Amino acid sequence: MxxxxxxxxxxxxxxxxxxxxxxxxxxxxxxxxxxxxxxxxxxxxxxxxxxxxxxxxxxxxxxxxxxxxxxxxxxxxxxxxxxxxxxxxxxxxxxxxxxxxxxxxxxxxxxxxxxxxxxxxxxxxxxxxxxINALQHALDEVRTLQGIVPMCANCKKVRDDQGYWNQVEVYMRTHTDAQISHGICPECARKLYPELDLDDSE
The missing domain is CATH 3.40.50.2300 (Response regulator)
Known part of the structure; x- marks a missing residue:
């Protein structure tokens, strides 16, 4: 010392x-x-x-x-x-x-x-x-997703802090620790595959 x-x-x-x-x-x-x-x-x-x-x-x-x-x-x-x-x-x-x-x-x-x-x-x-620094960093991370997040009403892209528009999954991957898993909701499935007889339970 x-x-x-x-x-x-x-x-x-x-x-x-x-x-x-x-x-x-x-x-x-x-x-x-x-x-x-x-x-x-x-x-x-x-x-x-x-x-x-x-x-x-x-x-x-x-x-x-x-x-x-x-x-x-x-x-x-x-x-x-x-x-x-x-x-x-x-x-x-x-x-x-x-x-x-x-x-x-x-x-x-x-x-x-x-x-x-x-x-x-x-x-x-x-x-x-x-x-204290670690807690402040964690709090800053939480606040990132608690504020107003600009989203395009048409394509649903999200604008980041630098002004770039990204897909929602890109934004979430950057700002959270969440793992993104892609799937298709029933409503989109009916539009994409009208020949299939799908209901909301499938």
Missing amino acids: RILIAEDDLTSRTVLTALLEKRGHTLVVTEDGPAALAALQAPDRPHLAILDWMMPELDGVTVCRRIRALDLEPPPYIILLTTKDAKGDVVAGLDAGADDYITKPYDPDELRARVAVGRRILGLQAALAEK
Whole structure:
């Protein structure tokens, strides 16, 4: 998993990098708020970020708030790293849009566990988004046959979305999963084969 680290202190950044690389993560490492903000908006942006609260130019809370204002899809999972442990500070960080926080000095096992929670949440979000897309696609397919379908009153051809006129079976084969089986109704059979004595039961 690619993880963004935003930490201005060299020692803290080195320790954090070593701990996460040891777990097999690929890291994007930044040293200040503006660089972290840019990394989280890049096309190949990491989906999990660990932001230090206190950083030059833009602190972690401000970065978090600005990222949430962009309404990115999928939204990144953001963990704030801070020495602040007062309840008011924690609430301020979460209100800014952080998903979790870790107070310094942190335990390596706690860091591992909180990152694992973030990965699990991101996995659930991705699975949910995939199901929503599948449902939307299915709904679009249903709506295709629920709208008004132009049909020629004479030859009974149907006009598709591109303006072409097709036989009904061609239209149905394109817009549904139905299998077309051809037959002859009794009325047409009497017209085609008048020499046969047919009734509606045959």
